[in-house]
Amino acid sequence: MRLTVLGCYSATPRAMTNPTSQVLEIKNQMFLIDCGEGTQVQLRKAKVKFSRINHIFISHLHGDHFFGLPGLISTFRLLGREKELHIYGPKGIKEAITLFLKLGDSWTNYPLIFHELTSKVSELIYEDEKVSVSTVPLTHRVYTNGFLFQEKPNPRTLDVKAVAKFKIDKSQFNNIKNGKDVVLEDGTVVANKKLTLDPPEPKSYAFCSDTQYNEAIVPLIKDATALYHESTFLESELHLCQKTKHSTAKQAASIAKQANVGSLILGHYSTRYKTIALFQEEAQKVFANIELADDGKVFDI
């Protein structure tokens, strides 16, 4: 799993900071999460091939999380895209995008498929053989979802030494990988467990932005390998969190601790602070494994 942060600052695009967008690579799939203005340019800078993106997840319809979407959809058309593009986001997103394309008489040549979300409880919104994506309902000024990306359990891997020891023929290898036991020529049954190794633990990534501090999300993101949780403010601006429905770095760390995640990536910083190192300092008093998102930064999860 590889996360590329395209933008992680709150509010408005500036010369050196970009609004929210991330691209998550899992098992050779590329998932785009949020699409603030400037996402296209950030994708180019990160050298992400546009054609690899087939699924876009939009947390909520504030401009800094989705005003880059009409342009990206149009660019896909100009690049001659033919494959389906799936958009997951709050109800209303289809009408908005459709209107923008209609006004420019620029309907896409490729199938554009909207999955509009309205549920206030977590739901499975995407699934294939290797990955599933569920919503994490968040608490913000408008209807907002976080997203939990989970690898499915990996298959057991062939124990090369063991199969050599039992002199098992290559023709059996696929059966062994699929969990079958092996019957030797003398009739002995060798259990699959003796011929395979434990697979790597499946990984998971939870994206939670934007949101007020809310412990209700803890069971949904429990034990995630990595959690991105917004930290718009520091505790010194805690009074702003109630009105704006954002979190502090300390609150994000508290959620990470309760959910027992592997690491916490902070982001969605207000630009009022002199350095984002302050967010790490504050959060580390509560939870040890803190990472700071920054535009263009890559995390191997």
Added chain:
Amino acid sequence: MRLTVLGCYSATPRAMTNPTSQVLEIKNQMFLIDCGEGTQVQLRKAKVKFSRINHIFISHLHGDHFFGLPGLISTFRLLGREKELHIYGPKGIKEAITLFLKLGDSWTNYPLIFHELTSKVSELIYEDEKVSVSTVPLTHRVYTNGFLFQEKPNPRTLDVKAVAKFKIDKSQFNNIKNGKDVVLEDGTVVANKKLTLDPPEPKSYAFCSDTQYNEAIVPLIKDATALYHESTFLESELHLCQKTKHSTAKQAASIAKQANVGSLILGHYSTRYKTIALFQEEAQKVFANIELADDGKVFDI
């Protein structure tokens, strides 16, 4: 008159090139023309004060000319704007912007006033004491207007030497500036023309993008001090102009020549060419005074 080109490349935003947007300063007013994605960032890089923009003119509703508008309008709100903001653009622009703001529950705190355009003939759309703005109907795939910005005739200026010669008292200066003759103590009438100097010629700037070659615009932009005319292609790609309804550099130069403008600024370049110098080379064979727009470039008109 000072023109700052914020973006002048066609199609999609890229790492080093921006879609169309310009800011024109006339008599201390700032007019924004078109607003492709990334305009906010380009305004910041050009150090344009956001609060100085009160009128935004949108030529047409293709993404590369207006997908930066919802974000800019939202940023004005975040910056605490209170003044009116006037948007001039094709019918449909109000519905589109309104929907985007409604979805984000982010209506502006300041008055946002739309002037929707539908006329197929030139019309006066803005006027104050010093400046007028008229549409220049263009020929593109969707309803499109260029814009002609005209200074009003400047008042005659006081001829300091002449008033000294006639020993005219300061108290008369305002009357003279307002066109009045002066009666001296001995009863002699001194004509206003003898006490004033010819004012500088009023300047004008015509913005024509996007458009197919169309001589019908020539009388509308006749004798403009400067003309920005799109040149998406070179003559080697003339065959693409009919389908896409764009122009070549040579065609832009031909319009400039027929309209007898002071200078022609080329832009809206396709990114297929190795260097934009090719556009100048081609156009200069038809019209001498060619300038090349580029992102961030400033023209004193």
